[in-house]
Amino acid sequence: MARPFTPKVVTANALLEGDAIWFTENGDWSRDMADAELITDEAHGDICLLEAQADQSAVAGVYLADAKAGAHGPEPVHFRETFRTRGPSNYVHGKQEA
């Protein structure tokens, strides 16, 4: 039996800064995961991924990551993705710096 589809977001790194970014419903990118489109349908996920990958001008390393609905928008499921919303734990660098 096929595994049920778990909700996802499309994420990548910004081409110039390398900062983590997420694909939004409007087909652009945000530095804040809460702005991302939470994808709940597998076929739609594939389309979003293709669409995001087609945008070669500003991004690198596009992939789908598990996510869940939160109070303000999508939230990470896995700790790796949580770190990407924040930055490293040894310095206040990256997103948490802002």
Next chain:
Amino acid sequence: MYVYNDFDENFVRNRVAQFRGQVERRIDGSLTEDEFKPLRLMNGLYLQLHAYMLRVAVPYGTLNSAQMDKLAYIADKWDKGYGHFTTRQNIQYNWPELRDVPDMLSALADVSMHAIQTSGNTIRNVTADHFAGAAADEIEDPRPTAELLRQWSTDHPEFQFLPRKFKIAVTGAEADRAVTRAHDIGLRMVRNDAGEAGYEVIIGGGLGRTPMVGKVLRDFLPRADLLPYCEAIVSVYNLLGRRDNKYKARIKITVHENGLEKIQDLVEARFEQIRPNFGGVDQQMLAQIEQAFAAPAFVTKSTDGYEAARLANPALRSWSDTNLSDHKADGYAVVSISIKKHGATPGDATSDQMRVMADLARQFGHDELRISHEQNVILPHVHKSDLPAVYAALRAADLATANIGLVSDIIACPGMDYCALATARSIPVAQEIATRFDELKLEHEVGPLKIKISGCINACGHHHVGHIGILGLDRAGVENYQITLGGDGTETTTIGERAGPGFGAEDIVPAIERLVLGYLNLRETADETFLQAYRRLGADPFIAILYPEKAAKNAA
């Protein structure tokens, strides 16, 4: 030390110019990410979790003060004011922006440095004993050999697309400080019975998913045969190494699957075939390189002032007891600067600290610095009479931690705080262990103990050869830390044994504390090190300490 000739200089400058064009074409959209990625990796530029990372080679770990100053300048101008020294004797910048990287590479080229072949399936930065040219137990300085290998391997047309990356380490001393037995090729400089200089050639060592201790391929290779012989090894591997499975592509698997004898036969045959092509040019080059590594003009002066200062200042005494090693020249010492202040990130130095170390090298250290695979910085040649001044300057720069070789001198890879391949974090674990043992004020009593932490199976943190190794894993979406015991990265290389089930992030530091305190009860005398006690007693008593509930159940 070796200074670039015109050929080296042009080569590096051309690469920077090429890369500048490639970055521009990526930014204007003429190159896709798939096209650009291999190009940036060839120039040491990785994309990590939060940003790009630029890995700069420090060939065989040797730097002069101008180079260290330039590393500080780069950290300030294009990064966040610090750099991370790695187990491969490289330095990594964690926050460069794509547009700036060509300028960073150009600044490096100003001081004969680059990031070429710090990635990809090529021969990587050749590493060496960080006490090279200074250690009292040295037979010969390994750096001319390492430099010859660097020149031979850089842009070697046959070896740009090997089955997998390829790492060479060289040591010229009795004690193996370069972990030669965990490299694709390890070279130990030796002398035969006739007193002639040569190499013991070890191949097929490596850590990672399938850790293996290297095997001796040739117990004595005459010095003049080095390049043809290495070329023979790499060329046999290039054809025989597996390209169908990334996890079986390193030469250690090639040796394991084909057997040492078959590899030996193939290498010897290839060697006979290509040796005539070398015609002695390599030896002329080696002779020139050797001149560049001539020992500095050591001076003779009194060390009375140092002895008096040592007696008067307990902090200096404690630091000199742990952070100095024997030098081959009278009156000199090798100074290890700990980049492992308790609670700080192992291997991270600020730009200010880099400038202080550069200044000390200029003033007191014959202009030489080394980066160790243990992520510390070495001043290889300091006269003892200068040690009080050196210590005072280090102390003012927060660089005088007296912990070399002790519990808190931990190797830790970047782990999931930076690395895109990581399965768990390693830096916070290192920080917490060091902080805890600082609170306990026990590490000097515990004595020599090497803890090494990797954030994934790739083992950049050398956990397999830690007396205590810690491997961070992802167990069902939670960080989990597996402990290995009894590893050793020296001339008696041993792969550590897994102790048992892993520990969660909250339990790993208490587990390490239990283990180390438990060792204090197990050791026969205060001089018996952790590793010696482990070898004498075997794993069981240590496992019982790590898993007390299980031990209690077994006893019931």
